[in-house]
Amino acid sequence: MSPAAGQAQEPRVDAELARAHGLSAEEYDRLRALLGREPSFTELGITSALWSEHCSYKSSKVYLREFPVSGPHVLQGPGENAGVVDVGHGWVAVFKMESHNHPSFIEPYQGAATGVGGILRDVFTMGARPIACMDSLRFGRLEAPRMRHLVDGVVRGIGDYGNCVGIPTVGGETGFHPSYDGNILVNAFALGIARRERIFRAKMGGPGNPILYVGSRTGRDGIHGATMASEAFDEESEKKRPTVQVGDPFTEKVLLEACLEAMRTGAIVAIQDMGAAGLTSSTFEMAGRGSTGMRLDVDRVPLREPGLTPYEILLSESQERMVVVAQKGREEELVRVFRRWGLEVVNIGEVVAGGRARVVWRGETVADMPIRPLTEDAPVYQRPVAEPRDLQARQAPPEVPPPPASLAETLRRLLATPELGSKEWIWRQYDHTVRTNTVQGPGGDAAVLLLKGTPAGLAMTSDVNPVYCALDPRRGGAQAVVEAARNLACVGAEPVGLTDCLNFGSPENPEIAWQFRECVRGMAEACRGLGVPVVSGNVSFYNETDGRAIHPTPTVAMVGVIPNLGNVPEPGFARAGDRVLLLGLDAREFGGSAYLRLLFGVEQGRPPAVDLAAEARLQELLRHLAYEGLLRTAHDLAEGGLAVALAEACFGRGLGARITVPMAPTALFSESQARALVATSPAVADRVLEAAEDAGVPARQVGEVGGERLEIHADGDALIAGVADLRAAWATALPRALGL
């Protein structure tokens, strides 16, 4: 019998309705062939969600296979709710990053808040207690329409959600670029810890085991959110506001505690949160992984309002809900825990043998379909790729004009931009000290957290330079990985894994597909070069409005382990009299630099070269020096080059420095990679230079910490500025640009 044949309410499915659901003609034919008949309306909804780009990774899968995903520390690579990495002392770190770009552009507060909620559930559903969040944000020009409203809403949304649940936001990054005027990016990262043997997975199994629904009731919010995230924006997008979910961090906190307690009973077989595509994706993915079948009685799902159809119940993206497969006969143990925390828990079906999903509503079968062909064996595309026609012109070497003002004024102007200015206005609104693990919070090269009960620490950072990626996606992808690893090295951490959020325009545009392929290749090469596996991640395509795509933005979040927290260098100068040393070489590289972009409005040239061997040597040296306790300060050179790095190092404690470098004045702003600034006590400066020589890392003593001024003496010119004056420009940059 064709499902739901008797239900007059359900529209008849035809090719046009399938197209409106985002299915291509081939996909619609494929679905009909799978079923051997026309799909019901509910079946079409299920399929459109599972085969959406967001859920299926159909355009990205072929390239993501290039990532190294295993390693001695990896316990779980991509394919689960989050990656799992051994961090020693019996502990594992569970982490992932995910985008919430589309909803945040439509409704910034709820969009960003539910982004945090979703990523936290991905982590605790694996049995880990979340202990840290980071956020990578990209906004357009602050003068662009709605942009200040978007910044304010996103920051409040992230803050209100994370603060309430009580997970510290310890790091992240914020960038501004016109390419995000019509599509902002909100990438949320969460990390949890668990004992090595206490990891939970989302693999359904054991015919007869009951399927429990836990948490908030189901409403009409977020229906087709996954499909929305798989489309570009146009002037109609405002009408999609009802597809944005609404978050309730209080319920999330209660759900978190209840789930961790329920896991301790031993009565849970599998557990997964209801994220994108809600009940559909959670149950189908769990059954797909376990190669089993299931029966769902969707009329038992608790509803926020009467009258939801099975289609709506299956596709709602109401927040703070979990699916739990219990051991048959032990349901009551779980029910007791969830009820104690004031949560609703309902049996909504059971695991069955075979590989089909049967969805029943008021006694009628509304969907009856094979599961794995919809999940594990969803369509995969190798989209046509084409190098952008204007790429060669954009890569032509840029003319590098001399500084537009005195060196001090040039530096001050750079520090006063929202791009390079302090982001303190943002992270002051995030609780970054709750859970009492934060050794180094936001604002440094990498966040550093205690791993309580051990001498070790965890470090994490997120990085990407979208301008580099636009000018040369392969180099840009590699650069994001090496910069993240370098930031970890500056706090003495050995990288153990990374998660990513790959934000791009439409993959159906061959030039975007090419950008994607090249970025992934660059990242994969760098990951292999530095020995860092990719353990989880997320792809966000269709970040474009009216045909204008964002810059390629493959955000990298990397996690590292610090064996001993006693010797972590700080990012700023710590003591007057310390010797300042520069590690690495400058090659006068200005392609895609902050200097050209922010002072002259030029985005031109190939970004700095990435030398993986030189990076590996530098980072190994930094870790070695930190471990030996020889460094009081370590700070990597990135956007804005040496001048900006020195200024930032002065801001930590308001200590100046007197520096002499044999380089052209303009070269102070060059962005060559594989460089870092360190400061050490005078007594050990020679030991540091010797260690650098042994490691094959070019190193030079360039000056001394002290005083209230930053002085940089270059060939034929000097930069002399008061630290307080520079700091004021830097500290007020963002509030001023926001008009506060």
Added chain:
Amino acid sequence: MRCGVVVFPGSNCDHDVYHVLKHVLDQEVLFLWHQDSSLKGCELVVLPGGWSYGDYLRGGALAALSPVMAAVRRHADAGGLVLGVCNGFQVLTEAHLLPGALRRNARLRFECRDVFMRVERTDLPFTRRYRPGQVVRMPIAHGEGNYEDSPAALDQLETAGQVVLRYCGPGGEPDPAWNFNGSARAIGGVCNPRGNVLGLMPHPERCAEEVLGNSDGLALFESMVAPVARTAGARR
């Protein structure tokens, strides 16, 4: 000392307080559930920070009505020690175990940073390990810490010596720029007239270990669990 940390749904600093009492100070600690009607013999009760009941209605308003609070009130009336941190301070004012109210921060934004506080009383069971007038650095993390009461009530509070902690500049000087939430008279912590109930906005439990770069908060916990502190502090 047997210490209890109350867990309301939404409390999120409960583990942090537990950690300091148990692992830093080696005390006997148990969690008390919001529906408990007894404090199970605890001599010290801590109401931790967080978002009890999601801060719905007002911060602390719903938690103040939970069953455990009746037991906390009896404990306080009998002279037992009660400490409320951040949201716990809000609960204590909502329960009228402490005077005043905590409004939204004057700038209407959540604020997470270190602040400096001058310890105004060191004869209390909470503060006897501090020096008179000592300036301590502690983290705050709240959106509703703006202490307020009527001018007459504030005068009464001052006269009675119930202002225990006051926001100040790094050198202890009065400085409105360091009063981030806009509290009346820079008040950051108050006690009841008897001196056995203390509420404060900063988080001493987040600065009680040197590995976190700051241990200024440890003396507050040490003061409470020291044997001499077991009786309520005398009025000065």
